[in-house]
Amino acid sequence: MNFTLHIWRQKNAQSKGDFQTYQIEEIDSDTSFLEMLDQLNEQLIGKGEDCVVFDYDCREGICGACSLVINGHPHGEKKATTTCQLYMREYANQNELWIEPFRADSFPVIKDVLTNRDAFDRIIQAGGYVSTNTGSAPDANAQLVKKADADAAFDAATCIGCGACVAVCPNASASLFVSAKIAHLDYLPQGKVQSDSRAVNMVRQMELEGFGSCSNHRHCESVCPQEISVSNITLMNSLL
Numbered sequence: 001m002n003f004t005l006h007i008w009r010q011k012n013a014q015s016k017g018d019f020q021t022y023q024i025e026e027i028d029s030d031t032s033f034l035e036m037l038d039q040l041n042e043q044l045i046g047k048g049e050d051c052v053v054f055d056y057d058c059r060e061g062i063c064g065a066c067s068l069v070i071n072g073h074p075h076g077e078k079k080a081t082t083t084c085q086l087y088m089r090e091y092a093n094q095n096e097l098w099i100e101p102f103r104a105d106s107f108p109v110i111k112d113v114l115t116n117r118d119a120f121d122r123i124i125q126a127g128g129y130v131s132t133n134t135g136s137a138p139d140a141n142a143q144l145v146k147k148a149d150a151d152a153a154f155d156a157a158t159c160i161g162c163g164a165c166v167a168v169c170p171n172a173s174a175s176l177f178v179s180a181k182i183a184h185l186d187y188l189p190q191g192k193v194q195s196d197s198r199a200v201n202m203v204r205q206m207e208l209e210g211f212g213s214c215s216n217h218r219h220c221e222s223v224c225p226q227e228i229s230v231s232n233i234t235l236m237n238s239l240l
Helices: 033-048 118-127 147-157 164-168 177-184 195-208 221-222 231-239
Strands: 003-009 019-026 096-100 109-111
Touching: 003 164, 019 033, 109 177, 118 177, 164 177, 177 195, 177 221, 177 231, 195 231, 221 231
Parallel strands: 003 096
Antiparallel strands: 003 019
16 A cells, blocks of 8 residues: 655744655555554655654553544544554555644644643643542442443543544633543542532633633544543533
8 A cells, every 4th residue: 555645744832834745655454554654754764864753652542642633633534543543444545644733722742743732631630630538448349339420430531631622623622531531530429529629620720721612513522532422511511
């Protein structure tokens, strides 16, 4: 398989970026998208050129680091999939690919398609935790949790914080991410004690970081690799 790649190249957050075009040939259909970029970088290094800087860690759809917009779609068009879980066979009928970073003022470009998503960490620090006295952990069954609540908490907790919701939102809102982090604690008895203050503090921090507000476009839900529900945003708003 042969591809024409238009990749966003940008030296740093202060520099003006632009797309540069590369040709890559004889890519096996079972090659992952990130492995394809690895092969491109090997070619660039062999030519003495600067390699394309992109992020990754687990390459198993767990960490959310592989945040790329491919042909206008965060993590590509395949539903419930991160970039690292994509394989080039998905693009058998698309031999021209446009690759760029997640676009948001709150995700400044570090270099090329690598962005700084520390804003998410600061939102978590503002309230995404349960305060408790130190000491030995209580028995797991000391507080019973209804199965429906446990399932809802688990579904919300699957958010990997990749930022695709921000990248696709016309307002660059982080509401889906923030609401998932609020909801998965609110559904559990240990987290309910601080639900109101947690929601207020995290939403305030979201606004301070420069993210926009939700206006119910629901694009975030459609591109989320973990299929987090926008019902979590409703829950978040009820706590404010």
